[in-house]
Amino acid sequence: MASSAARGRASIARALARGRERVGRRDARARARTSDVPAHESSLAAMGLTPERRTGGGVRATGTTFTTSATCPFAHRCWLALTELDAGYDLELVNLEAKTEAFETLFARAAPDARANPSVPILTHDGTIMVESALILKYISETFEREGKSIRASGKTGYYGQLFADTFQQCVPVFFKMLRATNEADLGEAVDAFVAGLKKANRVLELGAAARAGGPYACGEQFTTCDIMAMTFVPRFEIVLAHYRDFNLRETLARNECSALEKWIDAVSSRPSLVYTFGEIERLTGKTHEQAFVDHFAKFVTWRSNEGRVAT
Template identity: 25%
Template sequence: MQARVLLRTPTLAASRVHRLSARRAMATMALQFWAAPVCPYAQRGWIALKETGAKHEYKAVDLHNKSPEFVELYRKVVQDPEANAKVPVLVDGELEITESPVVAEYILNKYGPSTGILPSEPAQLAKARLWADLWGSYVGPAQTAILQADTKAKVAEATDKMAAALKVMDAFLRSQGSTEGGAYFLGGRYSIAEVLTTSLLQRAIVYPKAYRGVDLRQLVKDNKLERFEAWMEAALARPSAQETHPDEAKLVEHGTKFTKPMQD
C-alpha cells in the first residue's frame, strides 16, 4: 500500500503543475483585442497596448465580412441585439468593453500607470483630451470635405478649410501645450493626446494626398505652422505609431468607401 502511494505521488505533482500552467496560460490569453488594422479608432487601443507592453491576443476583424462570433460579442457588450458591430472590443477576463477612448484609457490605467501616459494632474489630462476632441471637431470634418469634394473648385475650398483647421490646432498647441523637453503635446512627455490622435493624423496624411493630391505636410509648411509640424513629426516617429501603422496600399483601398469620384 505504501509503495503504491509512492508511485502515484509524481503523477499527482505533475498533474498539479499541468493545471497551474493551464491556468497561467488562460490568464495570459484572457486579454483579447478585437480590431481591424485599417480602422484609426481601433488603432488607438493597439497603440495603448504597445505602449504598456500588455500581453494580448490580437483578433483581426474583417470589416466587410464580420464573423458571427464578433457580432455576437459586440451586441452582448452594448446590449443591443441589432447593433452594427464596431471595433475595437476589448475582453479582459470578465470585462468586455468597446469605444476607442474607453478602451485606450482602460488599458493605460490598468496596464500602464507607471508610463505616465495618462497625466495624473487634472488640468494636463483635460487639455490632452481636449486636443483629441478638437481634432474631431476641426481636422476630421476638413478631411471629410476634401474626400467628398468632387470638383477642383470644391477641392480648393476644402483645402482652405483644412488649412484653417490646422491653424486652430497649431494655436491650441502653442496656447495649451508645452515645449519643455520635447515636441509632444505635453513637451517631452508622450500622453493620451498622442494615443488618441496619431492614427487620425496618419490618415489625414494618406487619404487627401492619395485621392485629391492634397499634401498635409506641405500645407503645414506653407502656412508656417512650426509647432504643429514639430508635434506631427514627433507623434509619427513614435515606435508604437510605426508598429501599428497599417499597410498603406490597404489603407488607400479602404478609403474608396468614403471618397467621391471626381467629376472634372
C-alpha cells in the same frame, strides 16, 4: 534643400525600416494571432525596443483579447496604447466587409444598441466586453499602467494636451468631407475648413508651449493618450489625401506657418509603437501600410478631380 514633407517621409521610412528589421527577428511567441496563431506578447519587446519580460516559457496573454481590423484609425488608438504599455493580449483580426456571426454577436453583447452596425475595437478583459475606442483607450491607460509605464495625462499639461487632441480631432469629419466631395466647389470648401482646423490645432500647441516646457508631445516630454487620440489620423491625412485629393499635408503646414504642429507630427510619426503597428498592418494585410490605408478609404470616394488640388 529638402522640403519638410520630404524630410518627414524620409524619417518615417527609416523608422519603419528599422522596425521591420526588428520585427523580422522577433521571437515566435510575440506574434499576433488571427484565429490560429499563438497569443500576442510584448509588442515593443518584439521590436527589441524594451527588455522582453519572461516567466518560465514566456509571458502569455491572460484573459485579454483585442478585436480589431488592420486599418481602422479609431481602433488603432487602442492598439497603440496596448503596445506602449507592453500589455499581453490576443489579437483577433476581423474583416469589416465580411463580418462573421461570432463578431456580430460579440459586439451586440456590449453595445448600447445591440442592433447597431458592429464595429471595432472590442476589448475583452477579465470577462468584460468593451466597445468605443475612447473609452477603451482610457480603460487601457488605467488598467495596464505599471511602474515606469504610464500614458495618462494630468495637471496643466494634461489640460493643454486634451484641448489639443479635441481640437485636432475636429479635422476628422472634414477629412471625410474632402473624400466624399463630388465636385470642385464642395472639395474647395472642405479643404478650406480642413486647413482652418489645422491652424486651430497649431494654436493650441502654441498656447500650451510654456506648460510643455519644450517637450515634443501634446503634454510635453511625456507621450500620453492625448497624442494617441489624435495621431492615428496623421498618416491617414498624409497618405490618403495625397492619393485621392492631391493634398500635401506637410507643405500645407509649412505654408500656413504651423511649425508647432509640424514638430508634433514629426515626434509622433517616429514613435516606436506606431512604427511597430505599421509593420503589423503590412504583415496582416500583405500590403504596404500606405496601400492598405488607400484601399481602406476607397469606399468614401466616388469622384476624382481632374485638376490637382493645393491648399491655400
